[in-house]
Amino acid sequence: MLENVENTELFCEYYAKWISVYKEGAIRKVTLDKYLMTQRWLVKLVPDLKVCDLSRITYQQLLNDYAITHERQTTMDFHHQLKGAILDAVDEGIIPRDPTRKAIIKGKTPNENKKIKYLNQFELHTLISILDLKSEINWDWFILLVAKTGLRFSEALALTPKDFDFAHQSVSVSKTWNYKGDGGFLPTKNKSSVRKVQIDWQLVIQFSELIKGLPEEEPIFVKGKVYNSTVNDILSRYCKKANVPVISVHGLRHTHASILLFAGVSIASVARRLGHSSMNTTQKTYLHIIQELENRDVDLVMRSLSGLS
Structure with a gap:
C-alpha cells in the first residue's frame, strides 16, 4: 500500500x-x-x-x-x-x-508504413522453397520454425530440445530468451503465452534429426549474443530473392496468423496458438483480415440465399 x-x-x-x-x-x-x-x-x-x-x-x-x-x-x-x-x-x-x-x-x-506486413500462402511457400536448410541448425531453420508455429522471436530463441514432443507433434512454450539483455531465460510475456503448439509431421521429422544429440536444456538457436536485426537482415535478403514483400521475423508471426484465419481457423484457436492474453488482442491485431473474411462471408450468404428461389 x-x-x-x-x-x-x-x-x-x-x-x-x-x-x-x-x-x-x-x-x-x-x-x-x-x-x-x-x-x-x-x-x-x-x-x-x-x-x-x-x-x-x-x-x-x-x-x-x-x-x-x-x-x-x-x-x-x-x-x-x-x-x-x-x-x-x-x-x-x-x-x-x-x-x-x-x-x-x-x-x-497510423503511418501507412507501419501497417502490419505479412505474406499470403503462395508468397510464404515461395520464400520457404529457397531457404538453405542445411543438415545443422542455422537461421534458415529458425525462419521456417517461426513461419510454421507463429512463435514470438524471444520464444523461438528459448526453445531447447526438451521442449519438443515429437510423439505428440507439439512444442512447449514456457519461457523466452533475454536477447535484449545479457541472455538467459526469462518468463513468457503473460500466462496465456505458456502453451503447447502443434507442429506438422514434416517439422517433426526435420527437427528430430536436427536436434539429436544436442544438450537437452540449452537453447537450440543461441550461439553467443543474438540480435533481432541479424535474423531480420537474413529474412529480408530471402524475401528480395524470392520477389515477395519484405517482412520481419515478427511479420512471419503475422503471416502465420493470417494464413490460419483465411483457412477458416477460429479466432479463439488462433489466439491460443499465438499465446494472446485474450481474443480481443487477436481481433484488434487482425481486424483488417477479419473484416475481409466477413465480406467474403456476406458474398457466400447472398449466393446461398439467391439459390433458394
Missing part, C-alpha cells in the same frame, strides 16, 4: 511511487520500462498537476495532449497504464471519484 500520500502531491510523483511499490520486481524489465516512460511523459505534459486536481476534464486533457503525437493504440496503452494507479488512488480514498471513467481515446492516423 502507498502510505503517507497526500492528495496535494504532484500526480507525476505519486505515479513514480506507485510504480516503485506495485510494479518493480513484479513485471519484466521491458514492461517496467514502458511504465517509466509513461511517468516521464507525465513530467513533460503535466508537471504541476496535483492528485487532488485530477478530474474527468483534466484527465481527458492529458490524454488529448498525449494523443497529439501518438497513434490511438499507443494512447490506449498510456491510458491503461495510468488507470491502474488512479483506480488504486480511488480505492485508498486519495481521489473521491474515478476521473478515467468514460475517457475518450484519440490519436494520430
Whole structure:
C-alpha cells in the first residue's frame, strides 16, 4: 500500500511511487520500462498537476495532449497504464471519484508504413522453397520454425530440445530468451503465452534429426549474443530473392496468423496458438483480415440465399 500520500502531491510523483511499490520486481524489465516512460511523459505534459486536481476534464486533457503525437493504440496503452494507479488512488480514498471513467481515446492516423506486413500462402511457400536448410541448425531453420508455429522471436530463441514432443507433434512454450539483455531465460510475456503448439509431421521429422544429440536444456538457436536485426537482415535478403514483400521475423508471426484465419481457423484457436492474453488482442491485431473474411462471408450468404428461389 502507498502510505503517507497526500492528495496535494504532484500526480507525476505519486505515479513514480506507485510504480516503485506495485510494479518493480513484479513485471519484466521491458514492461517496467514502458511504465517509466509513461511517468516521464507525465513530467513533460503535466508537471504541476496535483492528485487532488485530477478530474474527468483534466484527465481527458492529458490524454488529448498525449494523443497529439501518438497513434490511438499507443494512447490506449498510456491510458491503461495510468488507470491502474488512479483506480488504486480511488480505492485508498486519495481521489473521491474515478476521473478515467468514460475517457475518450484519440490519436494520430497510423503511418501507412507501419501497417502490419505479412505474406499470403503462395508468397510464404515461395520464400520457404529457397531457404538453405542445411543438415545443422542455422537461421534458415529458425525462419521456417517461426513461419510454421507463429512463435514470438524471444520464444523461438528459448526453445531447447526438451521442449519438443515429437510423439505428440507439439512444442512447449514456457519461457523466452533475454536477447535484449545479457541472455538467459526469462518468463513468457503473460500466462496465456505458456502453451503447447502443434507442429506438422514434416517439422517433426526435420527437427528430430536436427536436434539429436544436442544438450537437452540449452537453447537450440543461441550461439553467443543474438540480435533481432541479424535474423531480420537474413529474412529480408530471402524475401528480395524470392520477389515477395519484405517482412520481419515478427511479420512471419503475422503471416502465420493470417494464413490460419483465411483457412477458416477460429479466432479463439488462433489466439491460443499465438499465446494472446485474450481474443480481443487477436481481433484488434487482425481486424483488417477479419473484416475481409466477413465480406467474403456476406458474398457466400447472398449466393446461398439467391439459390433458394
